[in-house]
Amino acid sequence: MNEIADRYRRRAETFEAKVAAVRPEQWSSPSPCAQWDARDVVAHIVDMHAVILGPLGRALSPAPSVKEDPLAAFRAARADIEALLADPDLAATVYDTPAGRMSAARHVDQVPSADLPLHGWDLAKATGQDATIDAEDLRMSWESVSGLPPDLLERFRTPGAFGPGVEVFGPEVEVAPDAPLQDRLLGLIGRDPHWTA
Secondary structure, three states: OHHHHHHHHHHHHHHHHHHHHOOHHHOOOEOOOOOOEHHHHHHHHHHHHHHHHHHHOOOOOOOOOOOOOHHHHHHHHHHHHHHHHHOHHHHHOEEEEOOEEEEHHHHHHHOHHHHHHHHHHHHHHHHOOOOOOOHHHHHHHHHHHHOOOHHHHHHHOOOOOOOOOOOOOOOOOOOOOOOOHHHHHHHHOOOOOOOOO
16 A cells, blocks of 8 residues: 555656646647647646546535646645555455555556556656656556557547547557657557657
């Protein structure tokens, strides 16, 4: 449990720093996710935090909306998840998810925590920040995604397979087999590693 909490905290700190560095005029900048601007990237992350809390009968704490204050909205959502992970009973609660039954802590690790480095790349690319993904996060993401069975990977690429409007991965973007691991991961999840605004 501590490993999951520590990993989440580290990733959240990195993402929060990226949110804090966005200049006001950059929030409407396009992102590598075709339908999203920079603000939408943060909104998605905050929404995924709410997804974790729902099966526990909880909701995000009152906070400014992402439209009003993206940084404050993310900080509040982050605090809610850190409180969940700090409560052994809540963290160990098992419930149904689209990927099967698992504990709330494992769900955190597989969804919002795993999303933070990848959407951190999206936000960084949208706003001209360093888009380098942490080496350990890169390794873990690559092992997780490249190890998916082909049928599940295809389901992740199917819009709406996990709910209305939900698209986990886009169509694969071809990159050279000897490209850097970050480029290969991004291509596999449907991102163009060389995307520019």
